[in-house]
Amino acid sequence: MKPSYHHKDLRKQLVSAGLRQLNRDGLVNFSMRRLAQDLGVSHAAAYRHFASKEALLAAIFLETSAAFRAALSASLVQPPPLANASSASSSAVAPPDASVALTRLGRAYVRFFLDNPEALGLFSALPEEQNLMLSLIASLDGAVPATASAPLIELASHAGADCFDSLPDDSAFGLLRGLVRAIRGQPAFRHLSEREVMLGYWAKVHGLASLLVTQKNFLPPDQLDASLDRLLETAF
Amino acid sequence: MKPSYHHKDLRKQLVSAGLRQLNRDGLVNFSMRRLAQDLGVSHAAAYRHFASKEALLAAIFLETSAAFRAALSASLVQPPPLANASSASSSAVAPPDASVALTRLGRAYVRFFLDNPEALGLFSALPEEQNLMLSLIASLDGAVPATASAPLIELASHAGADCFDSLPDDSAFGLLRGLVRAIRGQPAFRHLSEREVMLGYWAKVHGLASLLVTQKNFLPPDQLDASLDRLLETAF
């Protein structure tokens, strides 16, 4: 089998091999030419599929963020076992309690970045970084198509400063907002606005992810899951 | 006055102009040659002062982190006015209450990164990123000299996974640890380890900084200080 002039779906291989190189060498050392060489293809071959290096990174970002979204959604629908697993409810689509749901969501968030360390850098080093984190939140509802060809701009354009109020209640983000509202019902959080409660939750979760990714051993690794649960539950 | 062959303290100008370029063009587009050109000096001139681009960035990091340290220390010694300023105690070196001190510290932390947006990227994109955040915490005590010529390695070498327990109680970090211990005295936090309380606090503060830097308008900017105080106080 000759390696065949036409590589046939080079595109997918660029994205997946690119992701691999990203996690190996870091974002700063990400190189188009080395990537092409690794795939046994000449440099500039990638430019038949991506307009620029940034576009490739955007595609990788899109794939990663799709996985991210899936992980978060899964944590709400089919919760991974908490530290103290008691009831065996088979298909609890609606989470029993807001703070439990937020704990699950938070744990999935942190776990994802621990499993994909480079994703954090990717998510914040891309051109539309200003709107990125919120577009991720917004993209929870699937309103933004994850089709890999769409440039990042398109994704980010859906999430401005006002996306907090503009998404429908039955979207995933709307559900998150609902959880936040429920939390805000507790007397301890009454003096905060919705956005403040939301930001406080997200900040804690995101901060845990950031710090733990770069400080993997700050907490004893074997008790990490339990620690995470405790920390997230304590937030509310 | 001819621009003089010898530029005389090019080094400082490289650091400060470099910091400026960093905040303008971002870390990814940071260019040695453009920097030299902006200073009216030929490329490679910088290599008389810094062994590599990374070394320059490390120097910029050191300067930035010194300012960071100063801002944090100042917030503990001479607190910036909280939202509700009542008593005018002239020189309250010892903060009156642990949670108040932590709120002040947190606000200084967030404010610093809002004022120096690129510092966040700098702090996490540098070679010793693994130990960076904790070395910053550790460097609160001034054990690490801020002399600009020292490479980053030297700084980071002082902060390993064990710096949490190894610093003396009367250092700034020790003080922070004391604050954390005081907080842990409250019944709501008794079930958490010291490190967990510490991480929870730091995560919230760091997360607030990260999210607000990239989402400057998520909270109404005019009430940002008040919101921050509320959010930080609610953590405890």
Place this chain on the structure above:
DNA sequence: ACATCATGTTTACATCGTCAACATGAATCG
């Protein structure tokens, strides 16, 4: 069979980080 067109390849260029060889001039010492 042939034309079309998506997909690879080659060549070329500007820019980048970095090094080696050289130039300059301020400081030191006779």
Place this chain on the structure above:
DNA sequence: CGATTCATGTTGACGATGTAAACATGATGT
């Protein structure tokens, strides 16, 4: 004062990079 030394700045070169233009190949549909 004049010669020497040495830190500092310059020039030119090299290899690697991102990217565009011109060209090649071969799968596809008429």
